[in-house]
Amino acid sequence: MPLCRLWKLIMTRKDSPAALYIHIPFCVQKCSYCDFYSLEAWDSSCLQSYVDALTGEIRLRCHEWGERCFASIFFGGGTPSLLNTAQIATILDSIYRYYRVHPQAEITIEANPATLGRQKLRGYCYAGVNRISLGVQSFFDDELLLLGRIHSAQDVYKTFDMLRQAGIDNINLDLIYGLPNQSMGRWLANLRKAIELKPEHISAYLLQLEASTPMGQQVQHKELALPDDELLLQMYHQTRNLLQESNYFQYEISNFALTGRTCQHNIFYWKAYDYLGLGVGAVSKLGGIRRLNQAAIEQYIKKVEQHELPPQTLLESMDEHEQLADAIIMGLRMVEGINRQELYHRFGLDPYSRYEKEIDECINRELLLQDGDMLRLTEKGYFLSNEVFYRFLP
Ligand SMILES: C[S@@+](CC[C@H](N)C(=O)[O-])C[C@H]1O[C@@H](n2cnc3c(N)ncnc32)[C@H](O)[C@@H]1O
Ligand code: SF4
Numbered sequence: 164m165p166l167c168r169l170w171k172l173i174m175t176r177k178d179s180p181a182a183l184y185i186h187i188p189f190c191v192q193k194c195s196y197c198d199f200y201s202l203e204a205w206d207s208s209c210l211q212s213y214v215d216a217l218t219g220e221i222r223l224r225c226h227e228w229g230e231r232c233f234a235s236i237f238f239g240g241g242t243p244s245l246l247n248t249a250q251i252a253t254i255l256d257s258i259y260r261y262y263r264v265h266p267q268a269e270i271t272i273e274a275n276p277a278t279l280g281r282q283k284l285r286g287y288c289y290a291g292v293n294r295i296s297l298g299v300q301s302f303f304d305d306e307l308l309l310l311g312r313i314h315s316a317q318d319v320y321k322t323f324d325m326l327r328q329a330g331i332d333n334i335n336l337d338l339i340y341g342l343p344n345q346s347m348g349r350w351l352a353n354l355r356k357a358i359e360l361k362p363e364h365i366s367a368y369l370l371q372l373e374a375s376t377p378m379g380q381q382v383q384h385k386e387l388a389l390p391d392d393e394l395l396l397q398m399y400h401q402t403r404n405l406l407q408e409s410n411y412f413q414y415e416i417s418n419f420a421l422t423g424r425t426c427q428h429n430i431f432y433w434k435a436y437d438y439l440g441l442g443v444g445a446v447s448k449l450g451g452i453r454r455l456n457q458a459a460i461e462q463y464i465k466k467v468e469q470h471e472l473p474p475q476t477l478l479e480s481m482d483e484h485e486q487l488a489d490a491i492i493m494g495l496r497m498v499e500g501i502n503r504q505e506l507y508h509r510f511g512l513d514p515y516s517r518y519e520k521e522i523d524e525c526i527n528r529e530l531l532l533q534d535g536d537m538l539r540l541t542e543k544g545y546f547l548s549n550e551v552f553y554r555f556l557p
Pocket of ligand 2: 241298
């Protein structure tokens with residue numbers, strides 16, 4: 164590679180902002196549909212040991228990432244809102260100490276409505292948290308019970324009021340549709356209740372069931388029935404219509420926001436930018452390298468206590484062609500699509516020349532739409548997105 168191009172790539176990488184993800188792998192009780200990595204058996208000393216290990220990893224990894232400026236910090240899980248104020252403050256203080264954080268960084272915590280109190284919330288804000296993503300899932304108690312949630316619909320309303328009273332002006336509500344036996348009426352009622360609360364952001368996820376989860380088992384044994392594909396498609400259409408009528412603009416398959424309130428953290432993933440993942444089971448991407456922190460909590464804590472970095476698995480090592488393909492596939496998830504100039508600048512490759520045949524084919528089949536330098540999925544392309552994506556696979 165010519166030296167000037169290599170230098171440009173290094174500069175681009177050092178100067179480009181990155182996102183930081185912190186995984187908190189604890190839940191009060193496992194929900195019946197969830198297969199995320201999280202543990203139910205923990206106590207306060209276990210939480211504290213994990214927080215200590217996290218601050219150790221923050222310090223140990225800073226030589227790899229110290230020069231990057233983080234524009235987003237995201238506490239995900241599991242249930243990060245199980246951590247008390249001091250623990251969140253300690254983690255954030257370590258990040259501020261060892262890394263550059265943008266003064267306007269988006270700092271989000273995923274929260275379960277049963278785990279937040281006024282005091283805790285005030286402490287989170289004081290530590291720098293400025294966005295809360297609330298796991299609501301449903302506004303109906305019978306659905307919450309079926310999902311194995313630990314909170315009621317009433318808890319959601321109480322928590323939402325508390326967030327507003329604490330001055331949080333950037334709130335996301337997570338909802339899940341396509342639940343067993345869910346009717347269109349029920350789902351739209353859920354959506355309307357979310358809209359009435361006027362959050363800044365709504366994520367509406369289609370239920371995904373792994374066979375390993377209790378609900379997955381119940382469906383497999385025909386004890387529960389999922390809505391059929393036609394109804395799910397209609398639910399998706401109606402979701403888009405209702406949310407857009409209410410000024411929530413769709414910017415990704417499952418994500419809707421008021422103007423200017425998109426989730427910056429998720430956009431980093433979809434633009435295939437770099438991100439640092441800290442904690443057990445967290446994934447990091449730096450250039451074309453994707454690595455996974457192994458998901459064994461005892462080993463993670465022990466390693467950091469010995470002042471060593473926790474073990475990682477190499478997931479992917481992508482050359483520039485593969486990185487371009489990755490950025491196209493991820494970027495097309497966003498409604499705005501991908502920008503030819505931006506990708507050329509980042510990878511030194513023109514996506515239109517590299518994939519001329521594939522792009523032309525998709526445009527002819529009305530799966531993709533070209534608009535100046537932007538390329539995006541059409542309405543038809545959204546529903547057949549896998550057909551589009553596989554053409555770009557390296
Ligand atoms: C990691 S959870 C974090 C929030 C917090 N743990 C809670 O559940 O309250 C993020 C979101 O993923 C969504 N989710 C989890 N499992 C899902 C599944 N199997 N299908 C669809 N969405 C799911 C839920 O909407 C959940 O709020
Ligand atoms: S959905 Fe959230 S609270 Fe429920 S088990 Fe998964 S991570 Fe934990």
